[in-house]
Amino acid sequence: MLQQLLTFFERHSFGVCTYLGERFNISISKIRLFFIYSSFLAVGFPLIFYFFAGIVLDIRNYVKRSRAGATDL
Template sequence: MLQRIITFFERYSFGVCTYLGEKFKISQTKIRLFFIYSSFLAVGFPLIFYFFAAFVLDIRSYVKKIRIQFWDI
């Protein structure tokens, strides 16, 4: 049961922890734990940052796709 929950969140997550892990060369697990622990301590502020970063990464990938399609014409 626990493995199914972990697989669900890894499959449908926004990729923020993956992006930060690759950018700073830190384990994704450590970044996820940081977000979880800090959200308990800071009463949800890191979750706001996480969703904002997910929104920015989504917009960024969308703009890259449009830019590539524009230059293919």
């Protein structure tokens, strides 16, 4: 049950930790732990940043896909 829950969140998450990990060459698990611990210390502010970054990354991917589709014509 726990494994299914973890798999669900990994598939449907925004990919912010993965993007930051690849961009700065840092372990993804360390970034996730940073978000978790800093959320407790900063009363949820990192969660707001995480969701904002996720929305920006989704918009960025959408624009890239729409540009690629427009150039295929």
